[in-house]
Amino acid sequence: xxxxxxxxxxxxxxxxxxxxxxxxxxxxxxxxxxxxxxxxxxxxxxxxxxxxxxxxxxxxxxxxxxxxxxxxxxxxxxxxxxxxxxxxxxxxxxxxxxxxxxxxxxxxxxxxxxxxxxxxxxxxxxxxxxxxxxxxxxxxxxxxxxxxxxxxxxxxxxxxxxxxxxxxxxxxxxxxxxxxxxxxxxxxxxxxxxxxxxxxxxxxxxxxxxxxxxxxxxxxxxxxxxxxxxxxxxxxxxxxxxxxxxxxxxxxxxxxxxxxxxxxxxxxxxxxxxxxxxxxxxxxxxxxxxxxxxxxxxxxxxxxxxxxxxxxxxxxxxxxxxxxxxxxxxxxxxxxxxxxxxxxxxxxxxxx
Numbered sequence: 001x002x003x004x005x006x007x008x009x010x011x012x013x014x015x016x017x018x019x020x021x022x023x024x025x026x027x028x029x030x031x032x033x034x035x036x037x038x039x040x041x042x043x044x045x046x047x048x049x050x051x052x053x054x055x056x057x058x059x060x061x062x063x064x065x066x067x068x069x070x071x072x073x074x075x076x077x078x079x080x081x082x083x084x085x086x087x088x089x090x091x092x093x094x095x096x097x098x099x100x101x102x103x104x105x106x107x108x109x110x111x112x113x114x115x116x117x118x119x120x121x122x123x124x125x126x127x128x129x130x131x132x133x134x135x136x137x138x139x140x141x142x143x144x145x146x147x148x149x150x151x152x153x154x155x156x157x158x159x160x161x162x163x164x165x166x167x168x169x170x171x172x173x174x175x176x177x178x179x180x181x182x183x184x185x186x187x188x189x190x191x192x193x194x195x196x197x198x199x200x201x202x203x204x205x206x207x208x209x210x211x212x213x214x215x216x217x218x219x220x221x222x223x224x225x226x227x228x229x230x231x232x233x234x235x236x237x238x239x240x241x242x243x244x245x246x247x248x249x250x251x252x253x254x255x256x257x258x259x260x261x262x263x264x265x266x267x268x269x270x271x272x273x274x275x276x277x278x279x280x281x282x283x284x285x286x287x288x289x290x291x292x293x294x295x296x297x298x299x300x301x302x303x304x305x306x307x308x309x310x311x312x313x314x315x316x317x318x319x320x321x322x323x324x325x326x327x328x329x330x331x332x333x334x335x336x337x338x339x340x341x342x343x344x345x346x347x348x349x350x351x352x
Contacts, residue, residue, distance in 0.1 A: 008197070038298075055329040058087065058094060062101045069106035070085035074115055081110055081121035089126035101311065104129065104142050111147035120159040123151045127162045129171035139166075140176050144185050152188040160192055161200045177210070180307045181217040187224035194229040198240070201233070206245045212251045219257060226252070227261040235270045246285040250292075259293045268303050275328075276312035283316055284324040305335045 052090035063086075068080035084103055088092045103125070110122030126144060129135050144166070151163040167185055170176045189211075192204035208226070211217045230249050232240040249267075252258035263269075290309070294301045308330060317328040 016162045042191040065099045066103045085125040099135045108144050123159045123162045130278045149185045158196045161203050164203040164207045171210040176233040177214045185219040190226045209248045218255045222257045231265045233265045272307040272309045287327045
């Protein structure tokens with residue numbers, strides 16, 4: 001989801017200038033598969049699974065496991081879901097085989113189980129199947145979105161993290177973004193961003209970044225209170241979440257509600273600090289955000305200038321990435337534009 005080559009970087013397909021990044025906060029969560037560890041199995045079952053994973057033909061086992069998903073015994077269902085999850089995780093070609101064998105609908109049913117462990121196994125299996133692009137539309141059209149949102153609300157911490165990852169994968173199909181937003185996922189992802197563990201925060205932020213490319217989801221995120229945790233995480237350089245939070249913020253501030261909420265939550269001083277002491281990537285994305293909020297708002301320009309933004313912006317215009325230099329110069333010019341009337345009198349001391 002993120003790729004770097006020393007001169008430029010992208011986050012989920014979007015390019016962000018030319019930079020060289022070597023800081024801990026660049027560790028974006030990629031949600032590639034579950035991180036819940038291997039579930040315990042009896043030795044005979046472990047051997048069966050091992051042989052299936054190494055065999056060229058696991059079709060017979062897959063067909064049996066899909067049948068076991070509908071077993072009367074919860075323990076049998078758990079075992080089948082666990083083995084499907086492992087087959088999908090450890091051998092990518094199995095993901096399409098499992099889906100074609102009819103596993104998706106019974107796995108979605110397990111996500112709605114009142115047994116939290118069974119729900120977790122179902123969520124995790126669906127996540128691993130969603131790693132196959134050809135499965136994404138089938139998973140969504142089979143009704144997975146609402147059960148995944150339910151797991152995001154009621155599941156174990158692992159189920160919540162993996163549900164967030166699965167929703168991220170489904171959101172990579174553009175038409176699913178609105179459906180996921182309307183299903184109630186956004187406030188739950190904001191909650192995970194605020195109170196989850198570090199993996200949960202990263203997974204939630206990544207999912208929100210994808211979902212909030214849609215305007216109505218931006219509004220939902222702002223109304224759900226996303227700005228407070230974003231600003232707090234950006235302010236905490238030890239959180240390893242500065243970059244990720246700033247990327248999410250960068251897609252939100254295109255709507256006025258987000259810009260207002262950012263200022264109300266004290267985001268301007270945080271962004272100015274990032275321009276001053278952040279990494280090259282952090283400085284670049286921070287100046288992009290500051291320029292977005294200042295372009296059409298005199299009050300915000302005054303606030304940015306009063307936070308002492310011009311000296312670090314000048315420094316950035318001389319030593320930043322090419323894109324950061326350009327944005328910093330544009331913002332400096334904007335902050336130094338002549339004001340009229342009382343506005344000029346109030347700000348002349350900081351804009352000279």
